[in-house]
Amino acid sequence: MKLDSYTLLGRSGLRVSPIALGTMTFGTEWGWGADEAAAQRLFDLYVDEGGNFIDTADLYTEGTSETWVGRFTAARGLRERLVIATKYTYNAQPGNPNAGGNHRKNLLRALDGSLKRLGTDYIDLYYLHTWDRMTPADEVMRAMDDAVRAGKIRYVGLSDVPAWYAGRAQTLADWRGFEPVAAMQVEYSLIERNAEHEFADLATQLGMGLVPWSPLGMGVLSGKYRPSQAGAQGTQGPGGVSGTGRLQTVGPKPPPGFDKLSPRNFAIVGELEQVSHEVNRPMAQVALNWLYQKRGVASIIVGATKAAQLAESLGALDFTLAPELLARLDVASEPAHPFPYYMFADGHQSRIHGQVNVRAAPANHAHAQRVPAPTAEPT
Template sequence: MSINTYYTLGKSGLRVSRLALGTMTFGTEWGWGADEETARQLFNTYTEAGGNFIDTADLYTNGTSESWLGKFIYERNLRDRTVIATKFTYNAEPGNPNAGGNGRKNILRAVEGSLKRLGTDYIDLYILHTWDTITPAEEVMRTLNDLVRSGKVRHVGLSDTPAWYAARSQTLAEWRGYEPISTLQLEYSLVERNIEREFIDLGQALGMGVMVWSPLASGLLSGKYKPSEGGSTGEGRLETVKGVSNPAFQKFSDRNWKIVAELEKVAQELDRSMAQVAVNWTANRPGIASVIIGATRLSQLEDNLKALDFTIPAELCDRLESVSRPEAQFPYSFFGDEIQGMIHGGVAVGQQPIGYAPERSIQSTGAGVA
C-alpha cells in the first residue's frame, strides 16, 4: 500500500490518500510548530510523494496554518489535485459567544474566514471540530447542507463528538436528504484506543470513514520520551506543553510507558523506526480510512511516509494489540462471547454467504457451541 493509492472516503466518491498530512504544526505561534520554509518543505515532500489529503483548521496557529497551506497550494498550482479538509468550532473573538460553537451564525462566519485564508472558493471537506454540547444536530446538518448547496463546501464531517450525536446527525442526513457525513475525525493510536468501543462500528454501519489524529500520541510513540527521565527530552511538543491541561497532551503514564517499551522491541525486530511501526499499526486496524500524520521536521515526515511500505507480522501485531488493549467497560462488556452465547442459545449466528455484504454481522459466540 503506498501513499499514492487513493480510497473513497466513507460513502462519498472523494478519493483520498491513506496517509493525510496534518498542518497543526504549520506556524510557530503555539511554540511547537515549524517555520514557513520548513512547512513548505513538508507540503512539497508530501504532495511530491503523491499525497492528496491535507488537514487544517481555522483554530490552528491562529489562522497561519490555513494561510500557509493556501499559499503552498497556489505556488505549486495544486488546487484541483488537493483535498482540503478544514474545521470550525473554536472561538475567534473573546467575549462573543457567537464567534465560536457549532450554531449557524458561527459556521457561516467561520467558513468565510477559512475560504479567505486558504485563498480558494471551495472547501473539499468541512468538519465540525468539537462538540459544543448545546447546538442541536438539526441546525448543524441543515447549515452544512446549505453550504454544500451553495458550492462553498463539497463534503462534510464531524470530529470529536459523542457517538450518539454523530449517529443522530447522520440519520437526520439520510432521512432529510442532506449531504451525508463522509468522515469522523477522532484521536486513535496505540495509547488511545477508546474509539474502538463504538466509533469504528458506527463509521462502518453508517458510511462515515474514520480518519484519525495523533497516531504518534503527539510524538510519544516515536520513542523520544524516556520514562527513566520522567519523559523529558529538552525538546518536542510534549516537553513544551508540560503543565497544560488539554487532555490530548496527557501522555506520560505507567500504562503508556509499557506500550512504548513493547513498541520499541517490535520496531527493533522489524528494523523499522518506532514511528513507522506505530503509524502502520494504526492504519491497518479495522475500519480506519485515513491516518493524519504530523511533523515539525522534514526528516520526521520522510520517516513517517515510509510507514505503509511493510507488513507487521501477525505475531508482532498481536503483541502490540495485547499490551495496549483497553479495559472492558459497560455496556460494551455485555456484547462479548459469554453474554452473546446466552442470547443466541450457543449457536453461531450471522454467518453470511460470501458476497452477501451485510452492513454488520453477528460473530460466532463460541460459548456453549457443541
C-alpha cells in the same frame, strides 16, 4: 503502499490518500510548530510523494496554518489536485458567543474566514471541529447542506463528537436528503483506542471514513520519550522524562489530551519497540501500520515539525505486519471495557447465543473501500 493509492472517503466517491498531512504544526504561535520555511518543506515532501489530503482548521496557530496551506497550494498550482479539509467551532473573539460553536451563524462566519485565508472559493471537506454540547444536529446538518448547495464546500465531516450524535446526524442526512457525513475524525492510536468501542461500528455501519488524529500520540510512539531515572530533562510524569518535543513544552500540568507520558503508555511503547526490532522498522512506522489495519480507518493524519519525521511516517504503509505481531500490539494496548462494553464481550454474548457460535453477515462497509492500484498498461 504509496500515497497515490487512494481510499474512498466513507460512502462518498472522494478519493483520498491513505495518509493525510496534518498542519497543526504550521506556525510557531503555539510554541511547538514549524516556521514557514520548515512548513513549506513538509508540504513539498508530502505532495511530491503523491499525497493529496491536507488537514487544517481555522483554530490552528491562530489562522496561520490555513494561510500557509493556501499560499503553498497556490504557489504550486495544486488547488484542483488537493483535497483540502478544514474545521470550524472555536472562538477567536472573546466576549462574542456567536463567534464560536456549532450553529449556523458561526458556521457561515467561520466558513467565509477559512475561504479567505485559504485563498480558494471552495473547501473539499468541511468538519464541525468539536461538539458544543448544545446546537441540535438538525441545524448543523441543514447548514452544512446549504453550504454544499451554495458551492462553498464539497463534503461534510464531523470531529470530536459522541457516536450517538454522529449517528443521529447521519440518519437525518439519509432521511432528509442532506449531504451525508463522509468523514469522522477521532483521536486514535496504540495509546488511545477508546474509539474502537463505538466509532468502528459507526463508520462501517453508517458509511463514514474514520480519519484518526494524533496517530503517534503526539510523538510518544516514535519512542523518543523515555522514563528517566537520572533526573528530568522534561517535566511530565513521576521522575521526569527524557526526550524533547511538543510534550515537553506543556509543563508539569499538561492540558487534557497532552497528558501522554504515563507508565501505561510507556509499557505500550516497550512492546512497540520489541516488535519494531523484529521487523527492523522505526517505531513510528509500526504504530501507523498497525493503525491502518483497523476497521473503518480511511486515512491517517500524521503531524511533523521536521521533514525527516514526515519522511519516516510516509513510509509506514509499504510493508505488512504479520498477524501475530499485530496481535501482540493489540494485547499490549488493550483499552478498558467499562459499561456497557463488557456486556458485548464473548462471555455475555455466548449466554445470549445459547453457547454456540453465531456470526453476523459482514457489514456493507466492513472496511474503508480502497481504490484498486493501477495495473500495467495493456499491451
